[in-house]
């Protein structure tokens with residue numbers, strides 16, 4: 001089944017930050033179910049364009065159906081780490097007015113048990129956003145060493161019980177292969193000695209495995225400089241993160257880009273002559289209480305945006 005809804009997060013804030021005009025060229029690099037694209041299209045005239053990107057074939061199938069009746073929409077199925085290649089191929093490198101990245105997974109990905117993302121629904125232990133690339137989590141767990149597993153749980157899940165969980169997984173899989181999300185979540189539940197209020201004990205383990213198997217932090221590191229490069233002078237980049245591992249990277253990236261290139265201190269250049277890549281980035285923005293009560297998935301969202309310097313230097 002392809003459809004199923006996704007309630008877009010912080011849509012008003014995304015539109016305000018991007019400030020679209022009638023002939024803007026925009027990129028929604030995480031199309032999902034197109035909630036942000038839909039809101040942005042309302043501001044575009046006949047010459048405006050949205051390039052919708054996603055690595056998930058189901059998301060792209062929906063976008064393509066839509067694009068058949070919407071000439072302002074172009075669909076690109078690719079990981080956003082290929083943003084520059086794809087936009088250069090489309091002939092819009094350096095001409096993009098705004099780019100939005102709404103990170104992580106969509107509700108349809110979580111809700112479809114067959115995708116294997118959720119500890120709430122029993123399904124095959126897969127978790128790939130693009131099931132034609134890489135390997136499913138169950139194949140990785142079948143071979144991984146205990147030490148490597150501990151590293152992934154710590155690095156991508158900030159899991160304090162990484163050692164116990166990794167040992168539990170390795171012992172179990174040495175008996176019988178782990179093939180379902182239900183088996184993994186019960187196993188983690190049994191390994192974790194304490195409970196965080198309001199949080200399923202397998203939350204961090206599932207987050208860690210998902211981030212690792214989809215290389216989500218490496219994707220983010222790769223897309224940030226490309227996104228600035230693809231913007232026109234004065235263009236805007238908006239990013240919504242859902243946990244501190246992502247938000248820290250975005251914050252640091254914007255901070256560095258706003259400082260400009262570090263020149264050796266002995267060069268005869270004054271600070272005001274160093275042209276920063278972006279103007280001062282926005283403060284972090286959070287969803288309103290109203291949005292969080294309508295859409296609990298929004299509660300951990302953090303939006304940051306920045307404008308490429310009008311001088312266009314990079």
Ligand SMILES: C[S@@+](CC[C@H](N)C(=O)[O-])C[C@H]1O[C@@H](n2cnc3c(N)ncnc32)[C@H](O)[C@@H]1O
Nearest residue numbers: 008030032033034035036054055056079080219
């Ligand atoms: C939170 S959802 C976006 C929801 C979307 N803004 C909407 O309103 O429907 C994130 C989407 O980004 C896609 N995605 C995540 N990482 C990606 C990557 N590295 N490259 C391309 N797409 C990615 C996922 O497949 C998912 O469809």
